[in-house]
Amino acid sequence: MRSNLPLFLGFKEIWRNKARFALVIGVVTLITVLVLFIAALSEGLGAGNREYIATLDAELLVYQEAADLTIGASQMPANLTRSLRRVEGVAAVGPVGFSTGSVVRVGEPLDVALIGVQPGQPGVPPVREGVTFSRPNAREAIIDANVAEQAGFKLGDLITVRSVQGEDENSYQVRVVGIAPSRKYGIQPSIMLPADTWERVRAKPAIADVQGAPAFNVAAVRLSDPQQREAVAARIAGRVKDVVAVDLKTAYENTPGYTAQQSTLSTQSGFTLLIGLLVIGGFFQIQAIQKIAQIGMLKAIGASNRTVAAAFIFQVVIITTIGVLVGALAAFGLSLALPSVVPVQFEPAQVLTAVLLLLAIGPIGGAVAVRSLLKVEPLTALGLTS
């Protein structure tokens, strides 16, 4: 049965011009790989920056007002915790400090984020394996899944954490009591330490520089009613001097470079899609122009505009679908082949959006070409114009 003429024509043309169409499919494939990769990289880098903050067991993050929402610049005196806790609507307050260091492993040391948290308070991630901290001065660590994987640490291991203090690099030994899910911060895998231990281990200008100095950067605040975020944030600003409280999204969007990086990458994605649109549109337009004589002949012998357009649209859909599917598979395969330090992360909703957009560029790019095909007069078959 060959009753469907448009499908028959569209398919035959592809089949008898395999090389030419394979080339276009190849272009669609490459564009798909590129778009999906940029999206995955954007997601991976974004997650690497925001993960710890985005998954905090808290609703608000409190900064020193003068720090302008820069975590590194924010300094919180220890007694601030008490003032925050007294604000109506606040259920729990956990001071959180951020620093960097490295852990000793076989081969190169692994750079990590050292995050100081108060046992039992917001900021301590849930553990996937093992237990949580016992007390603020315990020589214990909760490592995130990335550290566990990249350094090969297991529960109960005694690990060596190093940090730069003054002119020296000092080593501290802590025991792994828990392993948390991935909790990257500053694109680094993280190690959580209880408050007092962290204070000793963290990087600082000089080893003696500890007396009464403010230690923590921010405070994670959990609310009695999570819906009351804005009201409580306002109340905190009113009751406690020199601080500002924001929700977690605002918090991670203000980590250094986050917004710039994300918008750079999405601009790149957008441009890649645009290039794809132009390439596909250009290809089909050239195809259409080359086919004017042939289309005129087909219309003269009695092919309807519908038949001509349907055959063409069928080709466009086939080409983009194959190209996008192959591209998506290739991107996925490539991501498996990449070393785990390359921060690509496929987010299903994002991949779906990208794939749908990519599938749309064929028909959109081909729309102009369809118009030119519809405009061809059957009279051209006789070499005349009206």
Add this chain to the structure above:
Amino acid sequence: MAIALEAKHVVKEYMVDGSTLTAVGDVSLQIAAGEFVALVGPSGSGKTTLLAMLAGLLAPTSGQIAIAGRELSAMKEAERTRFRREKIGFTFQANNLVPYLNVQENVELMLQLNRNTSAAGRARAKDLLARLGLGQRLHNLPGQLSGGQQQRVAIARSLIHDPAIVLADEPTASLDTERAFQVVETFAELIHEEGRAGVMVTHDLRMCTHVDRVIHMTDGVIDRIYTSRHDILALAQGEAIHEVPVS
């Protein structure tokens, strides 16, 4: 014999730079079923323009054209397209075939357009191609055929769907004389056998050997008609050829 095509006072005018150019001026003619007519005349005399109007591809400025009793101007555009695929067969000077369809598919295309791909129809396509000497070329693509072979495929396509009339614009223009003769001869045979009407536009008077009537146009009007076998052969053999400028 039944009238396959009737044109009455057909005029085609173009506006060129504000003045009227008459491409075809007041042409009337009748063609009977089973009759093969040649349309000749100097370049620019309006042959192709007239053919386009007979095919329903170009609307006359005035006058009527009826094919198989149906008035073309009374139809809507889509209806005319459908009428063309059902009742008219075409052979063009160039770009006759779909390059990505093989010989058999190109001929059957006409059946597909008419949603009539019966086994009988397909068998007829094969027979017709065999008659035209293309029995061994059914699966070749147009690019693999000579110009004459391509024209023969186009002739098969123009006849396969049982049209009332077959229109051919310079079907032999790209062929050498020997091949051109063969093509026109077979064309004439098939038209006569199947009782169709045929109109062939040609520059080359020698191609008139096998036609039943020669209509000569000058400046958009019919100025001479040759109907007797004797006159037609004289014309075709060059005795009157000096009257017609070759372009």
